[in-house]
Amino acid sequence: MSETLTGKNALVTGATSGIGRATAQVLAGQGAHVVVSGRDTSRGEKAVAEIRAAGGKADFVRADLNGAAGARELARAATRITGGIDILVNNAGIYPFVATGDTSEEVFDEVYDVNVKGPFFLTAELIPAMAAKGAGLVVNIGTVAARKGITGATAYTSSKAAVDQLTRIWAAEYGPSGVRVNAVLPGIIETEGVQTALGDERGPFLAITPAGRVGRPEEIAAAVAYLASDSAAFVNGAFLTVDGGASAL
Numbered sequence: 259m260s261e262t263l264t265g266k267n268a269l270v271t272g273a274t275s276g277i278g279r280a281t282a283q284v285l286a287g288q289g290a291h292v293v294v295s296g297r298d299t300s301r302g303e304k305a306v307a308e309i310r311a312a313g314g315k316a317d318f319v320r321a322d323l324n325g326a327a328g329a330r331e332l333a334r335a336a337t338r339i340t341g342g343i344d345i346l347v348n349n350a351g352i353y354p355f356v357a358t359g360d361t362s363e364e365v366f367d368e369v370y371d372v373n374v375k376g377p378f379f380l381t382a383e384l385i386p387a388m389a390a391k392g393a394g395l396v397v398n399i400g401t402v403a404a405r406k407g408i409t410g411a412t413a414y415t416s417s418k419a420a421v422d423q424l425t426r427i428w429a430a431e432y433g434p435s436g437v438r439v440n441a442v443l444p445g446i447i448e449t450e451g452v453q454t455a456l457g458d459e460r461g462p463f464l465a466i467t468p469a470g471r472v473g474r475p476e477e478i479a480a481a482v483a484y485l486a487s488d489s490a491a492f493v494n495g496a497f498l499t500v501d502g503g504a505s506a507l
């Protein structure tokens with residue numbers, strides 16, 4: 259793999275699992291120094307060890323991103339370790355499959371804390387330094403489900419719709435300072451989180467995915483890597499769907 263990100267520092271949240279771990283691996287494979295974050299220290303250290311074994315540079319910072327305090331602490335630790343974050347991937351997220359009438363206030367708050375407040379305050383802490391430097395990239399991991407009336411995960415899909423709006427606002431707010439803010443919108447991707455949420459059932463998702471298969475975490479990581487590349491220098495405020503055609507239906 260070409261080392262196009264040598265000299266860049268990246269922070270990937272939710273990098274102890276699934277899409278985030280694959281993204282951390284791909285960015286490190288392209289030469290970035292990657293801060294791997296999540297709550298689970300053993301999974302985080304394993305992810306770091308895999309990157310280092312492949313010749314990459316990575317460190318783990320444990321963080322609970324369920325609100326502003328954890329996000330701010332993570333931002334400071336990642337900045338301390340690397341000297342400054344150039345690429346932030348807001349990937350950590352939870353997606354309980356709960357219908358509107360069954361959603362408790364506790365579940366609602368947890369979903370919005372992790373999926374909206376966490377990335378909001380993490381970005382708010384890191385993006386001013388990118389703007390001051392005149393360069394930087396934020397990638398928000400959303401979902402194609404936030405653009406459809408798919409029922410059964412109301413708090414989740416609405417929280418990701420809020421993140422879509424943050425992508426637009428930040429792209430407009432920080433674009434003039436040389437910072438690009440984009441989103442990758444995955445369809446169904448095979449991860450530990452999906453396995454926990456769905457068990458072995460994939461049928462309903464395959465029915466709405468023209469590709470006829472679930473995606474792989476590496477396929478989302480590749481989209482993030484494109485956004486981080488010089489080829490995407492004019493791409494700001496974009497929503498890149500990687501969903502096997504699901505959003506075409």
Ligand SMILES: NC(=O)c1ccc[n+]([C@@H]2O[C@H](COP(=O)([O-])OP(=O)(O)OC[C@H]3O[C@@H](n4cnc5c(N)ncnc54)[C@H](OP(=O)(O)O)[C@@H]3O)[C@@H](O)[C@H]2O)c1
Nearest residue numbers: 272274275276277296297298322323350351446447449451
């Ligand atoms: N897989 C899909 O089909 C799919 C589709 C569309 C969008 N997405 C989005 O893609 C992202 C990753 O999904 P995934 O399937 O890879 O999920 P996953 O396998 O469940 O991994 C989720 C990651 O988020 C971290 N996380 C969860 N709660 C956290 C908290 N309170 N503080 C800090 N980190 C936390 C987890 O780390 P710890 O456990 O170590 O805390 C883990 O690394 C999510 O935003 C999800 O909504 C996924």
